Amino acid sequence: MKEHAGLYIHIPFCQQKCEYCDFYSITRLEQVEEFVEALLAEIVLRAGEFRERVFQTVFFGGGTPSLLNEEQLERIWRALQEHFRIDPGGEFSIESNPGTLTREKLTHFRALGFNRLSMGVQSFNPAELRFLGRIHSVEEVRENFRNAREAGFRNINLDLMTAFPGLTPESFRYSLEEALALSPEHLSCYTLIFEPGTVFYKKMQSGELNPLGEDEEAAYYELAQEILEARGYCQYEVSNFARGRERVCRHNLVYWEHRPYLGLGPSAHSFYRNVRRGNKRSLTIYIKSLQKGQLPLDFREELSPEQLMFEYTFLSLRLREGLDTGAFRQRFGLDFREKYRSAIHKLAENELVEWSDRHLRLSAKGWLVADTVASYF
Ligand code: SF4
Numbered sequence: 436m437k438e439h440a441g442l443y444i445h446i447p448f449c450q451q452k453c454e455y456c457d458f459y460s461i462t463r464l465e466q467v468e469e470f471v472e473a474l475l476a477e478i479v480l481r482a483g484e485f486r487e488r489v490f491q492t493v494f495f496g497g498g499t500p501s502l503l504n505e506e507q508l509e510r511i512w513r514a515l516q517e518h519f520r521i522d523p524g525g526e527f528s529i530e531s532n533p534g535t536l537t538r539e540k541l542t543h544f545r546a547l548g549f550n551r552l553s554m555g556v557q558s559f560n561p562a563e564l565r566f567l568g569r570i571h572s573v574e575e576v577r578e579n580f581r582n583a584r585e586a587g588f589r590n591i592n593l594d595l596m597t598a599f600p601g602l603t604p605e606s607f608r609y610s611l612e613e614a615l616a617l618s619p620e621h622l623s624c625y626t627l628i629f630e631p632g633t634v635f636y637k638k639m640q641s642g643e644l645n646p647l648g649e650d651e652e653a654a655y656y657e658l659a660q661e662i663l664e665a666r667g668y669c670q671y672e673v674s675n676f677a678r679g680r681e682r683v684c685r686h687n688l689v690y691w692e693h694r695p696y697l698g699l700g701p702s703a704h705s706f707y708r709n710v711r712r713g714n715k716r717s718l719t720i721y722i723k724s725l726q727k728g729q730l731p732l733d734f735r736e737e738l739s740p741e742q743l744m745f746e747y748t749f750l751s752l753r754l755r756e757g758l759d760t761g762a763f764r765q766r767f768g769l770d771f772r773e774k775y776r777s778a779i780h781k782l783a784e785n786e787l788v789e790w791s792d793r794h795l796r797l798s799a800k801g802w803l804v805a806d807t808v809a810s811y812f
Contacts, residue, residue: 441689442490442519444474444511445700446497447718450535453568454638455599457630459702459716460498466718470700471507473725475514477699480730482518484707485697489520492686494528495549501531505543512547526551526590526685534571536579541586551684552583553592553623559613560606567596568634573613580617590682592621597659598652599627600644607655611662620682622668623675624659626652653803660802671755673805691754693747701731709743711736740767744774749809752788757796771795778811787811 448467449460493515500508515521528551529544536554544552556576558564564571576593583591593614597607614622629636629646638644647655660670668676672691677683689696695707701721704713712735715721724731738746744767751758763771772779779795782788787801787808797805 439491439685439689439692439694440485440488441492441494441686441694441696442515442521443686443696443698443700443703444493444495444500444515445698445703445714446470446495446500446503447701448497448502449499450502450532451568451570452634454634455567455596455627455630457628457633458498461718463718464502466722467503467507469722470718471503471510473722474511474700476725476728477730478511478514478518480725480728481697481699485519488695488697489522490525490697491522492526492528492689493521494530494686496528496530498530499532499535500529501535501540501544505540508543508547528553528592528684528686530555531579532569532571533576533579534569536575536582538582538586541579541582541588545587550588551590551592552588553594553621554579554583556593556614557596558606559610563599563602563606563610566601567599577617580619590621591619592623592684593617593619594623594625595659597624597626597655598647600647602647602655604654604658607658608662611659615662615666619678621675621677621684622663624656624663625674626656656803669755670802673753673802691750693743693750709738711738743767744769745809745812748775748812752795752797752801752808753805755796757788757791757794760793760795775812782808782811 445459447460447470448464449462452460452462527549529549530553533554533556554576557567557569559573559576561573564573580591595610595614629639635644639646663676664670668678670676671683672687675684675687696705697707698705698714701714701718702716704711713733715724715731715733721731747763747766748758758771760771763769779788786798787804788795789798797808801808
Protein backbone atom coordinates (compact mmCIF):
# COMPACT_ATOMS: atom_id res chain seq x y z
CA MET A 436 0.00 0.00 0.00
CA LYS A 437 1.26 3.49 -0.84
CA GLU A 438 2.04 5.73 2.12
CA HIS A 439 -0.32 8.54 2.99
CA ALA A 440 -0.06 11.78 1.06
CA GLY A 441 -1.58 15.19 1.69
CA LEU A 442 -2.83 17.90 -0.63
CA TYR A 443 -2.62 21.53 0.49
CA ILE A 444 -4.30 24.49 -1.22
CA HIS A 445 -3.08 27.95 -0.19
CA ILE A 446 -5.73 30.67 -0.52
CA PRO A 447 -3.72 33.89 -0.19
CA PHE A 448 -6.40 36.40 0.82
CA CYS A 449 -7.43 38.00 4.08
CA GLN A 450 -9.90 40.76 4.74
CA GLN A 451 -7.36 42.50 6.92
CA LYS A 452 -3.78 41.58 7.77
CA CYS A 453 -3.21 40.62 11.43
CA GLU A 454 -0.16 42.41 12.75
CA TYR A 455 1.62 39.27 13.94
CA CYS A 456 1.00 37.15 10.85
CA ASP A 457 3.79 35.88 8.65
CA PHE A 458 1.74 33.70 6.30
CA TYR A 459 1.59 34.86 2.72
CA SER A 460 -1.72 36.66 2.30
CA ILE A 461 -2.87 39.94 0.78
CA THR A 462 -5.99 42.06 1.07
CA ARG A 463 -6.52 42.82 -2.65
CA LEU A 464 -9.74 40.83 -2.83
CA GLU A 465 -10.44 42.07 -6.37
CA GLN A 466 -7.79 39.55 -7.48
CA VAL A 467 -9.61 36.49 -6.14
CA GLU A 468 -11.08 35.53 -9.50
CA GLU A 469 -7.73 35.79 -11.31
CA PHE A 470 -6.19 33.69 -8.55
CA VAL A 471 -8.82 30.97 -8.94
CA GLU A 472 -8.15 30.78 -12.68
CA ALA A 473 -4.40 30.49 -12.02
CA LEU A 474 -4.94 27.82 -9.39
CA LEU A 475 -7.05 25.78 -11.81
CA ALA A 476 -4.17 25.99 -14.31
CA GLU A 477 -1.67 24.88 -11.65
CA ILE A 478 -3.87 21.90 -10.77
CA VAL A 479 -3.75 20.75 -14.39
CA LEU A 480 0.02 21.27 -14.67
CA ARG A 481 0.87 19.37 -11.45
CA ALA A 482 -1.60 16.51 -11.89
CA GLY A 483 0.76 14.19 -13.81
CA GLU A 484 3.45 14.28 -11.15
CA PHE A 485 1.14 12.79 -8.53
CA ARG A 486 -0.77 10.44 -10.81
CA GLU A 487 0.07 7.34 -8.79
CA ARG A 488 -0.79 8.87 -5.43
CA VAL A 489 -4.02 8.74 -3.54
CA PHE A 490 -4.47 11.75 -1.27
CA GLN A 491 -5.93 10.87 2.11
CA THR A 492 -6.16 14.47 3.23
CA VAL A 493 -6.98 17.78 1.56
CA PHE A 494 -6.45 21.02 3.45
CA PHE A 495 -7.58 24.47 2.31
CA GLY A 496 -5.44 26.92 4.28
CA GLY A 497 -4.15 30.42 3.93
CA GLY A 498 -4.93 33.19 4.21
CA THR A 499 -8.65 32.85 4.66
CA PRO A 500 -10.22 30.19 2.43
CA SER A 501 -13.65 31.08 3.84
CA LEU A 502 -13.43 34.38 1.91
CA LEU A 503 -14.00 32.57 -1.40
CA ASN A 504 -17.56 32.40 -2.63
CA GLU A 505 -19.47 29.18 -3.16
CA GLU A 506 -18.95 29.08 -6.89
CA GLN A 507 -15.17 29.62 -6.60
CA LEU A 508 -14.74 26.90 -4.00
CA GLU A 509 -16.84 24.56 -6.06
CA ARG A 510 -14.73 25.08 -9.18
CA ILE A 511 -11.54 24.37 -7.25
CA TRP A 512 -13.00 21.31 -5.56
CA ARG A 513 -14.29 19.91 -8.84
CA ALA A 514 -10.89 20.40 -10.51
CA LEU A 515 -9.13 18.61 -7.65
CA GLN A 516 -11.54 15.67 -7.94
CA GLU A 517 -11.08 15.56 -11.68
CA HIS A 518 -7.28 15.67 -11.74
CA PHE A 519 -6.19 13.88 -8.56
CA ARG A 520 -7.06 10.62 -6.87
CA ILE A 521 -8.66 11.56 -3.57
CA ASP A 522 -9.68 8.96 -1.00
CA PRO A 523 -13.46 9.46 -0.49
CA GLY A 524 -13.00 8.49 3.17
CA GLY A 525 -10.32 11.13 3.68
CA GLU A 526 -10.06 14.16 5.94
CA PHE A 527 -11.05 17.37 4.14
CA SER A 528 -10.32 20.53 6.14
CA ILE A 529 -11.01 24.17 5.56
CA GLU A 530 -9.58 27.03 7.61
CA SER A 531 -11.80 29.94 8.42
CA ASN A 532 -11.90 33.29 10.09
CA PRO A 533 -15.05 33.43 12.25
CA GLY A 534 -15.70 36.95 10.92
CA THR A 535 -16.18 35.61 7.38
CA LEU A 536 -18.54 32.72 8.13
CA THR A 537 -22.29 32.47 7.76
CA ARG A 538 -24.74 29.64 8.26
CA GLU A 539 -25.14 29.37 4.46
CA LYS A 540 -21.40 29.20 3.86
CA LEU A 541 -20.94 26.48 6.44
CA THR A 542 -23.78 24.44 4.95
CA HIS A 543 -22.13 24.81 1.57
CA PHE A 544 -18.74 23.69 2.90
CA ARG A 545 -20.35 20.50 4.16
CA ALA A 546 -22.22 19.98 0.90
CA LEU A 547 -18.92 20.25 -0.98
CA GLY A 548 -17.45 17.51 1.18
CA PHE A 549 -15.41 19.33 3.83
CA ASN A 550 -15.63 17.28 7.04
CA ARG A 551 -13.25 19.25 9.27
CA LEU A 552 -13.46 22.96 10.08
CA SER A 553 -10.68 25.00 11.64
CA MET A 554 -11.52 28.37 13.18
CA GLY A 555 -8.90 31.02 13.95
CA VAL A 556 -10.27 32.18 17.29
CA GLN A 557 -7.05 33.25 19.09
CA SER A 558 -8.78 34.70 22.17
CA PHE A 559 -12.17 35.10 23.85
CA ASN A 560 -11.24 38.50 25.20
CA PRO A 561 -12.44 41.41 22.96
CA ALA A 562 -9.53 43.68 23.93
CA GLU A 563 -7.04 40.96 23.03
CA LEU A 564 -8.75 40.38 19.68
CA ARG A 565 -8.36 44.09 18.93
CA PHE A 566 -4.71 44.01 20.00
CA LEU A 567 -4.05 41.08 17.65
CA GLY A 568 -5.85 42.86 14.80
CA ARG A 569 -8.54 40.21 14.39
CA ILE A 570 -11.67 41.16 12.44
CA HIS A 571 -14.07 38.91 14.35
CA SER A 572 -15.94 39.25 17.62
CA VAL A 573 -16.29 36.71 20.40
CA GLU A 574 -20.01 36.44 19.65
CA GLU A 575 -19.26 35.55 16.01
CA VAL A 576 -17.11 32.66 17.22
CA ARG A 577 -19.92 31.26 19.36
CA GLU A 578 -22.57 31.82 16.72
CA ASN A 579 -20.55 30.27 13.91
CA PHE A 580 -19.51 27.35 16.06
CA ARG A 581 -23.22 26.63 16.59
CA ASN A 582 -23.87 27.12 12.88
CA ALA A 583 -21.05 24.71 12.05
CA ARG A 584 -22.52 22.05 14.29
CA GLU A 585 -25.95 22.58 12.74
CA ALA A 586 -24.40 22.30 9.29
CA GLY A 587 -23.07 18.89 10.31
CA PHE A 588 -19.43 19.50 11.25
CA ARG A 589 -18.42 16.85 13.79
CA ASN A 590 -14.73 17.66 13.70
CA ILE A 591 -13.89 21.26 14.59
CA ASN A 592 -10.57 22.80 15.57
CA LEU A 593 -10.15 26.10 17.39
CA ASP A 594 -6.83 27.96 17.21
CA LEU A 595 -5.87 29.88 20.32
CA MET A 596 -2.86 32.11 20.74
CA THR A 597 -0.77 32.24 23.85
CA ALA A 598 2.19 34.14 25.31
CA PHE A 599 1.55 37.48 23.65
CA PRO A 600 2.21 40.83 25.34
CA GLY A 601 -0.66 41.89 27.57
CA LEU A 602 -1.98 38.35 28.10
CA THR A 603 -2.52 37.40 31.73
CA PRO A 604 -2.85 33.89 33.21
CA GLU A 605 -6.45 34.79 34.15
CA SER A 606 -7.44 35.88 30.64
CA PHE A 607 -5.71 32.88 29.06
CA ARG A 608 -7.48 30.56 31.45
CA TYR A 609 -10.74 32.31 30.56
CA SER A 610 -10.12 31.80 26.81
CA LEU A 611 -9.33 28.15 27.36
CA GLU A 612 -12.47 27.67 29.43
CA GLU A 613 -14.64 29.44 26.87
CA ALA A 614 -13.15 27.32 24.10
CA LEU A 615 -13.79 24.17 26.13
CA ALA A 616 -17.38 25.23 26.75
CA LEU A 617 -17.92 24.80 23.01
CA SER A 618 -16.51 21.27 23.17
CA PRO A 619 -14.39 21.27 20.01
CA GLU A 620 -12.75 18.02 18.93
CA HIS A 621 -9.35 19.68 18.53
CA LEU A 622 -7.48 22.68 19.92
CA SER A 623 -4.25 24.25 18.72
CA CYS A 624 -2.40 26.56 21.12
CA TYR A 625 0.29 28.58 19.42
CA THR A 626 2.85 30.77 21.10
CA LEU A 627 3.17 34.18 19.48
CA ILE A 628 6.38 34.43 17.48
CA PHE A 629 7.72 37.80 16.39
CA GLU A 630 8.44 36.96 12.75
CA PRO A 631 10.68 39.32 10.75
CA GLY A 632 8.67 41.41 8.29
CA THR A 633 5.54 41.61 10.45
CA VAL A 634 4.19 44.77 12.07
CA PHE A 635 4.69 43.17 15.49
CA TYR A 636 8.34 42.58 14.68
CA LYS A 637 8.82 46.26 13.86
CA LYS A 638 7.03 47.22 17.05
CA MET A 639 9.35 44.94 18.97
CA GLN A 640 12.38 46.55 17.36
CA SER A 641 11.14 50.02 18.24
CA GLY A 642 10.48 48.94 21.82
CA GLU A 643 6.72 49.37 21.53
CA LEU A 644 6.16 45.64 22.19
CA ASN A 645 8.19 43.38 24.40
CA PRO A 646 8.15 39.59 23.91
CA LEU A 647 7.53 37.52 27.00
CA GLY A 648 10.46 35.84 28.70
CA GLU A 649 11.06 32.10 28.32
CA ASP A 650 9.76 31.34 31.81
CA GLU A 651 6.53 33.22 31.22
CA GLU A 652 6.04 31.47 27.88
CA ALA A 653 6.62 28.11 29.52
CA ALA A 654 4.11 28.94 32.26
CA TYR A 655 1.35 29.58 29.67
CA TYR A 656 2.27 26.40 27.89
CA GLU A 657 2.04 24.39 31.08
CA LEU A 658 -1.27 26.03 31.94
CA ALA A 659 -2.70 24.92 28.59
CA GLN A 660 -1.37 21.38 29.10
CA GLU A 661 -2.78 21.18 32.60
CA ILE A 662 -6.26 22.44 31.74
CA LEU A 663 -6.68 20.60 28.45
CA GLU A 664 -5.33 17.25 29.62
CA ALA A 665 -7.59 17.40 32.70
CA ARG A 666 -10.53 17.81 30.32
CA GLY A 667 -9.69 14.79 28.21
CA TYR A 668 -7.63 16.34 25.44
CA CYS A 669 -4.49 14.47 24.48
CA GLN A 670 -1.48 16.57 23.54
CA TYR A 671 -0.29 14.60 20.54
CA GLU A 672 2.05 17.30 19.20
CA VAL A 673 3.89 20.26 20.69
CA SER A 674 1.03 22.72 19.97
CA ASN A 675 -1.89 20.40 19.29
CA PHE A 676 -4.51 18.69 21.43
CA ALA A 677 -7.22 16.28 20.32
CA ARG A 678 -10.16 14.61 22.00
CA GLY A 679 -9.08 11.06 21.21
CA ARG A 680 -6.73 9.48 18.65
CA GLU A 681 -9.32 9.60 15.89
CA ARG A 682 -9.51 13.41 16.13
CA VAL A 683 -5.84 14.23 15.54
CA CYS A 684 -5.30 16.36 12.44
CA ARG A 685 -4.39 13.73 9.86
CA HIS A 686 -3.23 16.37 7.41
CA ASN A 687 -0.68 17.88 9.77
CA LEU A 688 0.53 14.37 10.62
CA VAL A 689 1.60 14.09 6.98
CA TYR A 690 4.13 16.90 7.64
CA TRP A 691 5.29 15.64 11.02
CA GLU A 692 5.69 12.09 9.75
CA HIS A 693 7.66 13.39 6.77
CA ARG A 694 5.29 11.93 4.21
CA PRO A 695 4.68 13.24 0.68
CA TYR A 696 2.56 16.31 0.15
CA LEU A 697 1.62 18.54 -2.72
CA GLY A 698 1.11 22.24 -2.08
CA LEU A 699 -0.71 24.45 -4.59
CA GLY A 700 -1.08 28.23 -4.57
CA PRO A 701 1.44 31.04 -3.99
CA SER A 702 4.08 30.28 -1.34
CA ALA A 703 2.91 26.65 -1.01
CA HIS A 704 5.56 23.94 -0.55
CA SER A 705 5.61 20.35 -1.76
CA PHE A 706 7.66 17.33 -0.71
CA TYR A 707 7.86 14.25 -2.89
CA ARG A 708 10.50 11.64 -3.71
CA ASN A 709 13.00 13.45 -1.46
CA VAL A 710 12.56 16.74 -3.31
CA ARG A 711 11.21 19.87 -1.69
CA ARG A 712 9.94 22.68 -3.87
CA GLY A 713 8.24 25.96 -3.17
CA ASN A 714 6.05 28.30 -5.16
CA LYS A 715 6.73 32.02 -5.51
CA ARG A 716 5.50 34.09 -2.59
CA SER A 717 3.84 36.66 -4.82
CA LEU A 718 0.35 36.47 -6.24
CA THR A 719 1.31 38.67 -9.20
CA ILE A 720 4.16 36.37 -10.25
CA TYR A 721 2.01 33.30 -9.52
CA ILE A 722 -0.76 34.53 -11.84
CA LYS A 723 1.60 35.75 -14.59
CA SER A 724 3.56 32.47 -14.67
CA LEU A 725 0.45 30.35 -14.93
CA GLN A 726 -1.08 32.61 -17.58
CA LYS A 727 2.03 31.76 -19.64
CA GLY A 728 1.59 28.06 -18.92
CA GLN A 729 4.59 27.96 -16.57
CA LEU A 730 4.81 26.74 -12.99
CA PRO A 731 5.50 29.53 -10.46
CA LEU A 732 8.49 27.71 -9.03
CA ASP A 733 10.61 29.59 -6.50
CA PHE A 734 13.04 26.82 -5.50
CA ARG A 735 13.66 23.12 -5.89
CA GLU A 736 15.92 21.26 -3.52
CA GLU A 737 16.86 17.60 -3.51
CA LEU A 738 17.40 16.57 0.11
CA SER A 739 20.53 14.55 0.89
CA PRO A 740 20.20 11.41 3.05
CA GLU A 741 21.71 13.45 5.89
CA GLN A 742 19.05 16.18 5.53
CA LEU A 743 16.27 13.61 5.28
CA MET A 744 17.37 11.91 8.50
CA PHE A 745 17.72 15.24 10.28
CA GLU A 746 14.25 16.43 9.26
CA TYR A 747 12.66 13.09 10.04
CA THR A 748 14.25 13.17 13.49
CA PHE A 749 13.24 16.63 14.62
CA LEU A 750 9.74 16.32 13.16
CA SER A 751 9.18 12.96 14.89
CA LEU A 752 10.27 14.47 18.17
CA ARG A 753 7.42 16.98 17.95
CA LEU A 754 4.99 14.10 18.38
CA ARG A 755 4.00 12.67 21.72
CA GLU A 756 5.14 9.15 20.90
CA GLY A 757 8.44 10.51 19.63
CA LEU A 758 10.81 8.82 17.25
CA ASP A 759 10.41 5.10 16.56
CA THR A 760 13.91 3.69 16.13
CA GLY A 761 12.51 0.65 14.29
CA ALA A 762 10.80 2.91 11.73
CA PHE A 763 14.02 4.93 11.43
CA ARG A 764 16.01 1.79 10.61
CA GLN A 765 13.40 0.68 8.11
CA ARG A 766 13.44 4.03 6.36
CA PHE A 767 17.15 4.82 6.38
CA GLY A 768 18.83 1.46 7.01
CA LEU A 769 20.75 2.86 9.98
CA ASP A 770 20.71 2.48 13.73
CA PHE A 771 19.30 5.71 15.18
CA ARG A 772 21.21 5.38 18.47
CA GLU A 773 24.48 4.99 16.61
CA LYS A 774 23.79 7.72 14.10
CA TYR A 775 22.97 10.41 16.67
CA ARG A 776 24.83 9.04 19.68
CA SER A 777 26.33 12.35 20.77
CA ALA A 778 23.14 14.44 20.24
CA ILE A 779 21.04 11.92 22.19
CA HIS A 780 23.62 11.93 24.95
CA LYS A 781 23.55 15.74 25.28
CA LEU A 782 19.74 15.84 25.19
CA ALA A 783 19.55 13.14 27.87
CA GLU A 784 22.14 14.94 30.00
CA ASN A 785 19.90 18.03 29.92
CA GLU A 786 16.86 15.86 30.73
CA LEU A 787 15.15 16.92 27.52
CA VAL A 788 14.42 13.40 26.22
CA GLU A 789 13.50 9.98 27.56
CA TRP A 790 13.29 6.46 26.19
CA SER A 791 10.12 4.40 26.08
CA ASP A 792 10.78 0.98 24.57
CA ARG A 793 12.18 1.71 21.16
CA HIS A 794 10.93 5.32 21.07
CA LEU A 795 12.92 8.40 21.93
CA ARG A 796 10.61 11.19 22.98
CA LEU A 797 10.71 14.62 24.56
CA SER A 798 10.45 14.78 28.34
CA ALA A 799 8.08 17.25 30.03
CA LYS A 800 11.04 19.66 30.21
CA GLY A 801 11.89 18.96 26.57
CA TRP A 802 8.39 19.94 25.40
CA LEU A 803 8.90 23.41 26.83
CA VAL A 804 11.89 23.98 24.54
CA ALA A 805 10.80 21.79 21.63
CA ASP A 806 11.81 24.38 19.03
CA THR A 807 15.44 24.31 20.15
CA VAL A 808 15.81 20.52 20.13
CA ALA A 809 16.74 20.42 16.41
CA SER A 810 19.91 22.36 17.18
CA TYR A 811 21.31 19.30 19.03
CA PHE A 812 21.38 17.16 15.85
S1 SF4 B 1 -6.57 35.95 9.26
FE1 SF4 B 1 -5.00 34.34 9.57
S2 SF4 B 1 -3.82 34.26 7.65
FE2 SF4 B 1 -5.01 36.18 7.63
S3 SF4 B 1 -3.61 37.72 8.43
FE3 SF4 B 1 -4.79 36.96 10.17
S4 SF4 B 1 -3.58 35.26 11.02
FE4 SF4 B 1 -2.78 35.70 8.97
